[in-house]
Amino acid sequence: FDPNNPEAMAIKEKINAHPCYSEGAHQHYARIHVAVAPACNIQCNYCNRKYDCSNESRPGVTSAKLSAEDAVKKVLYVGGEIQQLSVVGIAGPGDALANPEKTFDTFRMLQEKAPDLKLCLSTNGLKIADYIDEIEKYNIDHVTVTINTVDATGEIGSQIYPWVHWNHKKVWGAEGAKILLEKQLEGIKLLTQRGILVKANSVLIPGVNDKDLPNVAKKLKEMNVFLHNIMPLLSSPEFGTKFGLDGVPSATDQETMAAQEACGMDMKLMSHCRQCRADAVGLIGEDRGDEFTPDAFVDMS
Ligand code: SF4
Ligand code: SF4
Numbered sequence: 354f355d356p357n358n359p360e361a362m363a364i365k366e367k368i369n370a371h372p373c374y375s376e377g378a379h380q381h382y383a384r385i386h387v388a389v390a391p392a393c394n395i396q397c398n399y400c401n402r403k404y405d406c407s408n409e410s411r412p413g414v415t416s417a418k419l420s421a422e423d424a425v426k427k428v429l430y431v432g433g434e435i436q437q438l439s440v441v442g443i444a445g446p447g448d449a450l451a452n453p454e455k456t457f458d459t460f461r462m463l464q465e466k467a468p469d470l471k472l473c474l475s476t477n478g479l480k481i482a483d484y485i486d487e488i489e490k491y492n493i494d495h496v497t498v499t500i501n502t503v504d505a506t507g508e509i510g511s512q513i514y515p516w517v518h519w520n521h522k523k524v525w526g527a528e529g530a531k532i533l534l535e536k537q538l539e540g541i542k543l544l545t546q547r548g549i550l551v552k553a554n555s556v557l558i559p560g561v562n563d564k565d566l567p568n569v570a571k572k573l574k575e576m577n578v579f580l581h582n583i584m585p586l587l588s589s590p591e592f593g594t595k596f597g598l599d600g601v602p603s604a605t606d607q608e609t610m611a612a613q614e615a616c617g618m619d620m621k622l623m624s625h626c627r628q629c630r631a632d633a634v635g636l637i638g639e640d641r642g643d644e645f646t647p648d649a650f651v652d653m654s
Contacts, residue, residue, distance in 0.1 A: 481540025570616035
């Protein structure tokens with residue numbers, strides 16, 4: 354980071370204590386996810402609603418859903434227990450922006466009660482444009498968008514997303530996928546224009562979007578996205594995911610490395626992601642979510 358470049362220094366300040374955006378920070382700073390967002394406005398074939406959103410989390414692990422008030426209590430309690438806590442994220446179990454009231458109530462209260470914590474959200478991108486003013490108002494300066502394809506025909510997207518909920522109805526197949534892509538690109542542009550740091554997640558689905566991921570990386574670079582995280586599909590019938598049931602195997606280490614190499618030509622890649630769960634607590638890779646059950650914090654005033 355060039356100390357004479359104010360823009361670069363502003364970014365440095367934002368990522369310094371953020372364990373997901375800065376590899377250097379991930380051993381020293383902790384994050385907490387609060388699971389306040391149960392609903393979703395799209396269907397991904399790799400998702401099972403019984404589990405957490407794959408925007409940010411490892412499928413197969415359920416998280417207790419919290420009210421906004423209990424989420425704030427939990428953050429304050431955990432902040433007392435884990436001194437390195439620096440970031441609060443909303444990453445599911447559904448989509449943060451498909452639950453705008455609970456998401457922004459939580460952020461509003463956190464801004465008042467814990468102004469030193471950085472706020473972060475994760476979304477499929479469909480509703481960013483609708484809530485861009487709120488995102489800015491509550492100083493949410495890190496947003497993760499899951500974007501799995503930039504295929505403008507909607508063909509690849511239709512294999513990943515059976516439907517998208519738009520204008521009060523389900524839009525199926527390629528038409529739905531095209532709406533999602535358009536809104537993702539519009540949303541990412543708005544975020545970066547307002548100086549909000551964007552990380553993109555892409556789920557690598559072998560045989561479906563592997564060839565398109567380098568195009569995703571190119572597009573992200575064009576739009577000044579800060580970091581790209583390629584997450585291998587974790588496919589298993591016991592999760593009930595469509596890909597798992599249909600026998601699309603998990604991405605192998607080799608496939609993941611090949612995709613990362615292809616995307617790394619254009620984008621700075623996140624290499625320390627551990628596909629953490631929607632109620633993750635602690636340092637990345639050292640999950641303490643199970644220690645903080647509601648009995649530990651709901652009676653606090
Ligand atoms: Fe599931 Fe997340 Fe996809 Fe919604 S955006 S369908 S919660 S994986
Ligand atoms: Fe990190 Fe994502 Fe959680 Fe934010 S929402 S703290 S980027 S894992």
